[in-house]
Amino acid sequence: MKQRSYLALEGIGVTFATRNGPFVALQNIDLNVERGELVALIGHSGCGKSTLLNVIAGLTKASTGVIFLDGQVVDAPGPDRAVVFQDHSLLPWLTVAENVALAVDKVFAATLNRAARRDLVMHNLELVHMAGNAAKRPAELSGGMKQRVGIARAIAVKPRLLLMDEPFGALDALTRANLQDMVMELQASQGSTVVMITHDVDEAVLLADRVVMMTNGPAATIGEDLAVKLARPRHRLEIADTSGYVGARTDVLRFLYERFSHPGEKAA
Amino acid sequence: MASAVLKLVETPVGTLPENVVAPQPLRLALPVAAPVAVVPRSALQLWLDARAAAILPPLIMLVVLLGVWQALCSAPDARFPSPIKVWTESHDVIVHPLKGVSFDAGKIKVADGADVGILVHIATSLERVAIGYSLAAVAGIALGVLIGSSLFAFRALDPLFQVLRTVPPLAWLPLSLAAFQQANPATVFLIFITAIWPIILNTAVGVQTIPAAYRNVAKVLALSRPQYFFKIMLPASVPYMFTGLRIGVGMSWLAIVAAEMVQGGTGIGFFIWDSYNSSLLTDTIVALVYIGLVGFALDRIVAFVGRRIAREG
Structure with missing residues (x-):
């Protein structure tokens, strides 16, 4: 019998009931992610990549199929699959440290004492270079800083799987590059398994071990699965004109703009 | 010297900072201001300036209004008392607001009956409001959370609440008196039933509109229901709750005056009715001022508490 991957999606499909009858958002999705891999999901907006991430997170129920994580079926949300939300979703009435502590206190309530949990919060804030802002509230932070805290909250609970939903989509280019470098460092040091949604081709190729390209909805599925064979650590300037980077980038662009161009553009 | 606070002075060669020595034109014999060190405005002065800018306009308005009122009502046959007449005729009410209160060995004793100072009547009314409103706050928030978080409870109870909230407070009084048989608990119930609707409905909206994020x-943290309640739901809906609590306290104060006018005995509403029946219109005017000030204070206190709680989470 074939050994199952660390994260295995088997025949996932999602159908929503709407006023005009059932709407098939996703169909026949099979995806395997190995331990320690960073997989980028890319596709045009509306193709259902967020829905797929929500299914893995357990926030949306799959209509068909099953998900295995480390050999166990997962079908409800839980802190073993931490999510970094696009809008960071920090609670505005809590400080930076309290936002991270909400997650840490919940997950390690039984296993760590109060002081150890406090240390874990501060350690993770240091990892994202936000320890100096621990006492601030989210409203006092820039967008990039908020997302650093969002990442700290997600990794602090030592999840088995880290899910990132267009984490840098709302940030300016310089801040985004900065956070991308940080995610690469964190992934190297922590060995996290990551599934990340993006619509930025450069981000996908720079960060990911594999770029999984989705076809356009309705009934979207996985169109292509491209391995990015670039040595790590990757530095954006050094790899920018290597053939491996350029080749992968071209492949993704060709998929997105030749084979599955945006539905709106095709009609035009 | 007026120029001591000014930073700029007119000199024959133009406007210059006053600590700069202007080049002296030779042919003019005009005296030029001697160089003076600039005195910066102290923090206290700036604060006083800001206070004055905020307080002066309403103060001027008040004086103008009193002036117009006095002018309109100063005719000898005027039916409505002028401000000066209010002051002279109700002098006793104004300067002895604590009549009937005695301090005996550190204990406050209040005389029984209706012949007590206006602040004693207000304290009686406030006590009734405090009890009725506190009960309404607790029950209102609990019911609001219930219909906000359960669609079934919302569908079952919301139509009932929407109908009951439009019943005027005084319409409850006969039922309340019949049920409680005594004036005081009946009034407290009236306050409760008046204040509870805005608290329920605003709390429910706050709970229903908690952002999906x-x-x-x-959900991702798999918070238990009590954890969700205390860590997410309550802090997220606190601003809405306090909107309801603020509307509720205003309505309580409206209702208490009406209720006490109808059923008599004690309280500021009774005071008004009593002064009207005794043809002491000036006393009524004094009571109106007190009611307005107390209502204003209640509103500001609830708003202040709400801001503090929302900030501290």
């Missing part, structure tokens, strides 16, 4: 955070 916060609910997703709670």
Whole structure:
């Protein structure tokens, strides 16, 4: 019998009931992610990549199929699959440290004492270079800083799987590059398994071990699965004109703009 | 010297900072201001300036209004008392607001009956409001959370609440008197039933509109129901709750005056009715001022508490 991957999606499909009858958002999705891999999901907006991430997170129920994580079926949300939300979703009435502590206190309530949990919060804030802002509230932070805290909250609970939903989509280019470098460092040091949604081709190729390209909805599925064979650590300037980077980038662009161009553009 | 506070002075060669020595034109014999060190405005002065800018306009308005009122009502046959007449005729009410209160060995004793100072009547009314409003706050928030978080409870109870909230407070009084048989608990119930509707409905809206993002955070962390209640739902809906609490306290104060006017005995509403029946219109005017000030203070206190709680989470 074939050994199952660390994260295995088997025949996932999602159908929503709407006023005009059932709407098939996703169909026949099979995806395997190995331990320690960073997989980028890319596709045009509306193709259902967020829905797929929500299914893995357990926030949306799959209509068909099953998900295995480390050999166990997962079908409800839980802190073993931490999510970094696009809008960071920090609670505005809590400080930076309290936002991270909400997650840490919940997950390690039984296993760590109060002081150890406090240390874990501060350690993770240091990892994202936000320890100096621990006492601030989210409203006092820039967008990039908020997302650093969002990442700290997600990794602090030592999840088995880290899910990132267009984490840098709302940030300016310089801040985004900065956070991308940080995610690469964190992934190297922590060995996290990551599934990340993006619509930025450069981000996908720079960060990911594999770029999984989705076809356009309705009934979207996985169109292509491209391995990015670039040595790590990757530095954006050094790899920018290597053939491996350029080749992968071209492949993704060709998929997105030749084979599955945006539905709106095709009609035009 | 007026120029001591000014930073700029007119000199024959133009406007210059006053600590700069202007080049002296030779042919003019005009004296030029001697160089003076600039005195910076102290923090206290700036604060006083800001206070004055905020307080002066309403103060001027008040004086103008009193002036117009006095002018309109100063005719000898005027039916409505002028401000000066209010002051002279109700002098006793104004300067002895604590009549009937005695301090005996550190204990406050209040005389029984209706012949007590206006602040004693107000204290009686405030006590009734405090009890009725506190009960309404607790029950209102609990019911609001219930119909806000359960669609079934919302569908079952919301139509009932929407109908009951339009019943005027005084319409409850006969039922309340019949049920409680005594004036005081009947009034307290009236306050409760008046204040509870805005608290319920605003709390429910606050709970219903908790952003999906916060609910997703709670789901991913797998928070238990009590954890969700205390860590997400309550803090997220506190601003809405306090909107309801603020409307509720205003309505309580409206209702208490009406209720006490009808059923008599004690309280500021009774004071008004009593002064009207005794043809002491000036006393009524004094009572109106007190009612307005107390209502204003209640509103500001609830708003202040709400801001503090929302900030501290």
